[in-house]
Amino acid sequence: MAIPRTVREDFPILRRRVHGKPLVYLDSAATSQKPRQVIDALVRYYEEYNANVHRGIYAIAEEATARYEEARGKVAAFIGARRPEEVIFTRSTTEALNLVAYAWGLHHLREGDEILLTEMEHHSNLVPWQIVAAMRGATLRFLPFDEEGFLVLDDLERVLTERTKVVAISHQSNVLGTINPVAEIAERAHAVGAVVVVDGAQSVPHMPVDVQELGCDFLAFSGHKMCGPTGIGALYGRYELLEAMPPFHGGGEMIQLVHLHTSTYKDPPWKFEAGTPNIADAIAWGVAVDYLSGIGMEAIRAHEKELVRYALNRLQEMGEVKVYGPRDVERRGSAIAFNVAEVHPHDVAQVLDQEGICIRAGHHCTQPLHRRLGVAATARASFYLYNTEEDVDKLVAGLRRVRELFSRVPR
Amino acid sequence: MSLDEIYKETILDHYAHPRNMGRLSNSTITVEGANPLCGDEISLYLLVEEGRIQDVRFEGRGCSISQASTSMMTEIIKGKDLSQVRALIDAFKGMMHGKEPEVDLGDLVALQGVRKFPVRIKCATLAWIALQQALDDFEEKGATATRVVEE
Numbered sequence: 001m002a003i004p005r006t007v008r009e010d011f012p013i014l015r016r017r018v019h020g021k022p023l024v025y026l027d028s029a030a031t032s033q034k035p036r037q038v039i040d041a042l043v044r045y046y047e048e049y050n051a052n053v054h055r056g057i058y059a060i061a062e063e064a065t066a067r068y069e070e071a072r073g074k075v076a077a078f079i080g081a082r083r084p085e086e087v088i089f090t091r092s093t094t095e096a097l098n099l100v101a102y103a104w105g106l107h108h109l110r111e112g113d114e115i116l117l118t119e120m121e122h123h124s125n126l127v128p129w130q131i132v133a134a135m136r137g138a139t140l141r142f143l144p145f146d147e148e149g150f151l152v153l154d155d156l157e158r159v160l161t162e163r164t165k166v167v168a169i170s171h172q173s174n175v176l177g178t179i180n181p182v183a184e185i186a187e188r189a190h191a192v193g194a195v196v197v198v199d200g201a202q203s204v205p206h207m208p209v210d211v212q213e214l215g216c217d218f219l220a221f222s223g224h225k226m227c228g229p230t231g232i233g234a235l236y237g238r239y240e241l242l243e244a245m246p247p248f249h250g251g252g253e254m255i256q257l258v259h260l261h262t263s264t265y266k267d268p269p270w271k272f273e274a275g276t277p278n279i280a281d282a283i284a285w286g287v288a289v290d291y292l293s294g295i296g297m298e299a300i301r302a303h304e305k306e307l308v309r310y311a312l313n314r315l316q317e318m319g320e321v322k323v324y325g326p327r328d329v330e331r332r333g334s335a336i337a338f339n340v341a342e343v344h345p346h347d348v349a350q351v352l353d354q355e356g357i358c359i360r361a362g363h364h365c366t367q368p369l370h371r372r373l374g375v376a377a378t379a380r381a382s383f384y385l386y387n388t389e390e391d392v393d394k395l396v397a398g399l400r401r402v403r404e405l406f407s408r409v410p411r
Numbered sequence: 412m413s414l415d416e417i418y419k420e421t422i423l424d425h426y427a428h429p430r431n432m433g434r435l436s437n438s439t440i441t442v443e444g445a446n447p448l449c450g451d452e453i454s455l456y457l458l459v460e461e462g463r464i465q466d467v468r469f470e471g472r473g474c475s476i477s478q479a480s481t482s483m484m485t486e487i488i489k490g491k492d493l494s495q496v497r498a499l500i501d502a503f504k505g506m507m508h509g510k511e512p513e514v515d516l517g518d519l520v521a522l523q524g525v526r527k528f529p530v531r532i533k534c535a536t537l538a539w540i541a542l543q544q545a546l547d548d549f550e551e552k553g554a555t556a557t558r559v560v561e562e
Contacts, residue, residue, distance in 0.1 A: 344474035346449055347418075350528065354414050363450060376450025376472060405414065406475075409423040 002302040008386050010035040021356030024394050029335040029382035031224045041287040045280045071286030078289045080210035088235045088269040089282050093201040094124040096220035096235035100197050101128035103248040111137035114163040118143045120173045123365040125199040149176035149325040164194045171203035175364050176325030177332040186215035208297040228285035232278050242268035249274035300385045304334040307383045311392045335382040343406050345379040352398040416524035425479035430486050433468045444541030446561040451477040453538050463492045481538035483519050500543045507532050
């Protein structure tokens with residue numbers, strides 16, 4: 001494995017036992033676990049320099065402001081932004097996508113315009129566009145995916161037209177694991193004058209991501225899936241686009257001059273950060289970025305590829321387990337959706353829980369994707385830097401137990 | 412807490428061999444129940460005549476708990492008059508929230524173990540809540556089709 005087992009010692013929760021068994025955490029696609037460094041950063045902020053940012057004329061407020069802005073710089077550098085001001089702190093990926101849909105979409109979309117999405121989008125990159133499209137009389141178009149879980153790029157010619165104003169796509173599917181060819185799609189989208197919005201919630205935590213290489217105009221992602229705290233996310237946007245956008249939320253911190261009838265706003269990114277921001281979590285996210293950079297995103301990606309290769313082989317050996325999404329580890333990430341024959345995913349998850357194994361079961365906020373697969377729900381195991389082949393072995397043993405239990409009563 | 416408390420033999424048996432599965436061509440009430448979060452879905456077809464459930468069938472897909480609960484429900488309500496059915500609904504829902512049932516629930520007591528797994532209680536009650544809503548609609552508005560979505 002590309003990452004030594006000792007990395008597990010950084011994650012206090014991995015020492016926990018659940019139902020008398022060691023915790024086997026296979027749900028990092030939902031949220032990752034947090035290293036000690038990040039937890040300590042949160043405590044340090046609250047114990048040593050808790051103060052509001054951008055206003056206090058006193059030492060700890062200046063310290064809080066400096067650390068908060070430093071975190072912005074770290075996050076910006078992590079994804080290859082040209083400057084820290086291209087990163088807006090949000091509450092989550094979802095809020096970041098809503099920010100684009102409302103502040104950019106409402107301002108630019110007109111009747112008859114088209115928004116191109118894919119059939120594998122998370123609800124958070126679908127529902128905001130449905131809302132904004134309805135308000136503006138725009139139409140949603142969809143790029144389908146094939147049996148293996150790859151986007152059907154041949155269909156781009158059909159669905160990407162001069163009417164397309166936005167192309168909003170997931171970089172990596174949270175269910176199928178598919179890594180989408182964003183750079184290629186972005187180039188074609190730009191050729192028709194569309195802006196490109198990328199949902200990076202599943203990619204940024206797991207592989208090197210560079211917005212210049214992707215060629216995207218916006219990138220939304222979250223802290224909590226990449227060893228950071230919950231409640232903090234970001235929207236990257238090209239600065240010229242952010243400058244031309246009206247605010248998303250109005251209130252304190254985002255204004256220059258306020259009169260009774262009108263106001264002027266700060267420059268990006270502060271124009272989009274109304275109200276007291278999530279200071280502690282932003283700072284701790286910066287620490288998470290340092291932590292991941294210290295290990296190296298290439299190493300994390302390599303580690304996960306090995307794990308996924310191992311897991312796909314072990315699951316395939318079992319029979320009676322249907323895995324969705326690509327087999328080629330070069331073209332997929334570490335979320336593996338599957339079903340066990342004749343057993344509902346909730347029952348699978350319940351049995352595994354008794355073994356201390358955490359997986360996700362349900363539609364994973366992708367109902368249209370599941371409808372396309374022809375199933376109501378799937379089970380999903382997902383890996384991160386702290387997972388090991390032993391975790392995969394425990395998953396496989398747990399799934400054997402599922403089969404045993406449900407074959408007690410023959411069909 | 413052990414798995415045997417939730418996955419009792421009776422439950423697995425009803426899941427593997429659901430009773431009263433299918434449609435009724437002469438049903439007087441149809442009910443759809445869905446829990447989008449889990450993907451549990453059931454459709455109930457009831458033939459209600461002279462205030463009595465003369466026949467019942469169901470179709471569905473979902474987890475073992477939702478499907479077994481529906482299967483057992485169809486067995487116990489068949490032939491009962493509507494006031495008895497209402498008493499069964501109350502007793503079952505009560506049992507799933509910790510109350511001792513005052514009427515005999517038969518095999519359904521096997522589902523008591525689900526109480527220890529709070530997120531699964533909705534799986535067990537889906538069919539019952541759908542049935543209750545259908546009977547309300549039928550008695551209040553004479554409605555013959557009801558759709559219930561559990562959150």
